[in-house]
Amino acid sequence: MVVDQAAERIKQKPPSTVAIAGYTFNDGTVDDNKRLAKKRVAVVRDAMIADGVDPKLFLDIPIGPADDSAGKTGDRRTEIRLQYGS
Numbered sequence: 001m002v003v004d005q006a007a008e009r010i011k012q013k014p015p016s017t018v019a020i021a022g023y024t025f026n027d028g029t030v031d032d033n034k035r036l037a038k039k040r041v042a043v044v045r046d047a048m049i050a051d052g053v054d055p056k057l058f059l060d061i062p063i064g065p066a067d068d069s070a071g072k073t074g075d076r077r078t079e080i081r082l083q084y085g086s
Contacts, residue, residue, distance in 0.1 A: 011081045018058050
């Protein structure tokens with residue numbers, strides 16, 4: 001699983017921050033999409049913590065609806081961004 005691989009990389013070379021961004025379709029209400037984005041972020045974060053990643057590293061970014069001009073491809077996703085240094 002990609003999340004497990006990312007967790008292993010983080011444990012081998014810990015970054016200063018692990019930002020997880022959650023995206024959704026633009027369908028539905030803004031509140032529903034933000035709630036879904038938060039849920040997606042939480043699932044990924046919790047899986048990484050279960051794999052042994054330090055919980056203090058995380059910064060959650062529940063973005064909600066993605067602005068995808070190509071349609072809905074890729075809207076239902078999370079992105080893991082690692083920051084090294086200060």
